[in-house]
Amino acid sequence: MSTPTTTAPVASTSTLSASEAEALKASVFQRLHPRIYYERFLAERVRPDGRDFDAWRDVAVNVGSISTADGSSLVRLGDTTIVCGVKAEIAQPELDSPNEGFIVPNVDLPAICSSKFKPGPPTEEAQVLSDRLNEVLTAHDVLPTSSLVIHPGKAVWVLYIDATCINYDGNAFDATLIAMVAALKSTRLPRARYNEDTGKTICSRHDRVPLTLNNLPVALSFGVFNNDVLMSDLTSFEEPLMDTSVTVVLGQDGGVLSVTQAGMGGGDTLVESCIASASKRRSFLAEYIYE
Missing domain, CATH: 3.30.230.70 (GHMP Kinase, N-terminal domain)
Known part of the structure; x- marks a missing residue:
């Protein structure tokens, strides 16, 4: 006589709620087509984590x-x-x-x-x-x-x-x-x-x-997507999608210590735009760096 066998239940989208199934599909699509996934968010003028293009994380x-x-x-x-x-x-x-x-x-x-x-x-x-x-x-x-x-x-x-x-x-x-x-x-x-x-x-x-410390620096980094969309403070998902990256280092007096750029996208005013945005952000970070 043969012995009955049992099999472990196989997870499928039919066992998930509608919201869980949609989240799973989105996660799979994000891994398989990250650039298209990102572009669909940007078409709605928002990033995947809900931030505006020029917004920084806490x-x-x-x-x-x-x-x-x-x-x-x-x-x-x-x-x-x-x-x-x-x-x-x-x-x-x-x-x-x-x-x-x-x-x-x-x-x-x-x-x-x-x-x-x-x-x-x-x-x-x-x-x-x-x-x-x-x-x-x-x-x-x-x-x-x-x-x-x-x-x-x-x-x-x-x-x-x-x-x-x-x-x-x-x-x-x-x-x-x-x-x-x-x-x-x-x-x-x-x-x-x-x-x-x-x-x-x-x-x-x-x-x-x-210690004797002088002119304490702060770094502000950006990325350029599709050579024309400027993003602040990239996540690990966003970083490999960027065509150009820029980092601005500012001193304690607000002066520019250095600017590094990798890639040629963003146009002639890219560096100026990054410095302007970095200067605004530096004033917010001052309480963490200088006080």
Whole structure:
């Protein structure tokens, strides 16, 4: 006699409510035809997350969340979440730069933050982000390395500024720069002195001093879709659909520190439009960056 067999129920759209079935169809269509999906939203003058073209996502900044670090921050830009810690160590300066310490910014985009990243060594995107952030922090003298000298030629501070993305939903550069600046602002270093007789550096456990920071920068990024539609603060879904990307870095006084552009779309007035929009946004971010 044969034994009856049972089969597990197979999910189908017939077992879903009408709204769930529509949501499933939209999700499948979005994955298969992302550009057409996006264009249909833009035809209604709205983005998939409900924002206007020039709207930015909410920002939240918390500092001091890592008790073992010398400075730290947690930043949320929409659903993109960055945690940053600053760790200070004492080292000898370079022979040709006896009056300069070191800053070492680094960004990690682990597999846990997004399915687009795989386990293993740092991705190219993470390395590019680290290089860009290092350029912003060093080229504009945000933290003068001369202020990290304990004793010329003998002892200096090395600041490791490590940012890790714990949830990725686009615009990691803007979010990480906010996180690094906030972490540096919260950093307190032990007061240190170099003893020439013993050749050792002595640090005070209880006497800590803040860093010397100048012209704190903020980055505002944009994308151009179909070479004519300007978007602010891109999500991870939007980023690969853009033909052109622009990042404006503004200083504490509102002056333009740098503008980077990848792609040639957007017309002759693209950079001017981005700078104008970035300046408006900077005034909103001031309370998170400068206070």
